[in-house]
Amino acid sequence: MAKLPKPQELTKIDFKPPETSWMDTPVEFRPGTYSYASKPESLEMIGFPNPRIWSPADEDWKLPENWQTIILDGLRDRLQRFRSLKVFMDICVRCGACADKCHFFLGSGDPKNMPVLRAELLRSVYRKEYTLAGKLMAKMVGARELTLPVLKEWFYYFFQCTECRRCSLFCPYGIDTAEITMIGRELLNLVGLSIDWVMGPVSACYMKGNHLGIQPHGVVDSFDMAVDDIEDITGVRLDLSYNRKGAEILYVPPSGDVFATPGTYSLMGQLMLFHEMGLDYTLSTYNSEGGNFGLFTSNEMMKRLNAKIYAEAKRLGVKYIIGGECGHMWRVLNQYMDTMNGPAPDNLEVPKSPVTGTVFENAKSTKMIHVCEFTADLLRHNKVKLDPSRNKGIIATYHDSCNPARAMGLLDEPRYILDHCVEWYEMPEDTIREKTFCCGSGAGLGNDENMEMRMRGGFPRANAVKFVKERHNVNMLACICAIDRAALPPLMRYWNPGVEVCGVHELLGNALVMKGEKKREENLRFEPLQNLDDEEEA
């Protein structure tokens, strides 16, 4: 007869299984904590290896027989091609400064979510294969062979990193664990290991230009709906143009803002502003996606998907490009596009605002600016008429989306826009600007099956929102990333019910006074404006 354990014993059972070191503890794929496998059709579409039906929870992953050789050769190749990888493999002194900087570790306590150990997953194999010490005294120097359990661990933890780069900020050597994850995923892809929420969008984007695989006429339909809504709310009818050759500017939004709320409201705000400024711009139905899930797949895939931006800019003969409120899109544009697909086509020029005359020297090489830079410059020159009282009732805070904040330093422009439109409050210092906490759902992890992991990883962010919610009655979380706008609403519903999510241009759109508009009674969500009572009283 087995005796019941005491409650204080229960607390320890199964989280502390046999006292094995991290190197020998196998992973368990429990529903809610991992993402589903990519579908064979997606891999076939883009010519990726080993398309098949499989699941991470299966014993047999249906790998090619020589999978070890494929991965090790792949690693060797990349060590030669990317000097940064070689450096990252060699220089970590395991000082631990990064250990408690990852939101997945902070939310779970799982040591393998410490960035240093996440990187060690790859490093331990590197040591075994490519260092003398690793070959001679494996255990002592933390080297291990690439076995199937190790591979499963790679999959589990490389798809538990949102590539947010918060950890790299704290590493004295500048080791960027996100880049290690990127290489880890690239290697996994060599043997057909990836997730549906990355490969689905990648293949759809490759074929049809956006993550959901919506065709050009569907894209136009969505924009038309936005135009209709804007007319209902403001009385002003916008005249959009698609694929128009000779336009001055090509505007590239993340498709999330074209198809899904609350992103659509932010898109409406941008379209209204462009109209009001009389901007000569066009939309592309082929390049209907600024986002690039290739970033979460492999360098080559990222390059393939990114190529369409310049190609379309060239075809249409525009002078420069404005990109929408997207996160990872901007990491690709700001950090990789120039090297991957540059130099920019000859018809492109250094972006110059037609309204203020400002020349955006910072975009000299890419010829592409962020819509927040564009708008902030307009505000700075007093070119936009705003009535912030239309945002009455909204008390906002601002979430620095990881990529715009850490990968391009876009910190003050969105804040400047908020300053002009709405009452808002900063979250605590350790959780904003460069040190911002990730939404917990980036890099392809924002799928529904991964919900538990997302709530765990998003907790540090949500906890900071909770603070301003309690202190200042914050009820709106503004951000400039389409993935955030999809990921943060459930995060708020779990941790901070009552807090909604929006893009900064939604708030600008609410406040924007347009020529010829009717008396505004509703905000961009068709909710009654709260400043009306004041007007009546007056």
Add this chain to the structure above:
Amino acid sequence: MSSSLNQFMREKHGDLLRQWFEIAIAAYPDEAHKYFVKVNNEFTNPVGSNIYRNMDHLLTELSGDRDADRLYGHLEMILKIRAVQDMKPSKALAFLPSFKNLVRTEFKKEIQKGQIPYSELDDLFTDLDTLALIAFDLYSESKELLYNLRIAQIKETNDILQKANLLNEAVDTSTFMRCSNYIEEE
């Protein structure tokens, strides 16, 4: 509620809290311990600091009025956190019944000498049982919310695809099932 047990508990608040918190965070891997005990880092250690703060309030309440609403409020965050942490309910809730043992050990002498009447102990233990049941409600509610969020997301995606006439193409339920084997297992 003024009783001798409560008086003793208030005097030993710090000691009890320290030990009780240790029991609660023993649920996490050893490697996390040194980070989770930094309870003053409210924003950079949200799990440790939230659990600590709420346990602190719980203890104050347990050794005071034991107001139901306030107790509920302090439990809520702890269980919300634990419901997303790969923890079975038995482990997530174990810190509550464990408090009985803590009291028995901490006040062994006083109990033996009769300075703490049995009825007071019994009252506290009964309240802890009730709290454990409430905590189980909170844990399950959080889990339910998780599933609802999942369903909401599936629905939202489907709505978008339906609008674009892409439903049959994009949500291929057959591969969805095959590639997940989650639904089949459940």
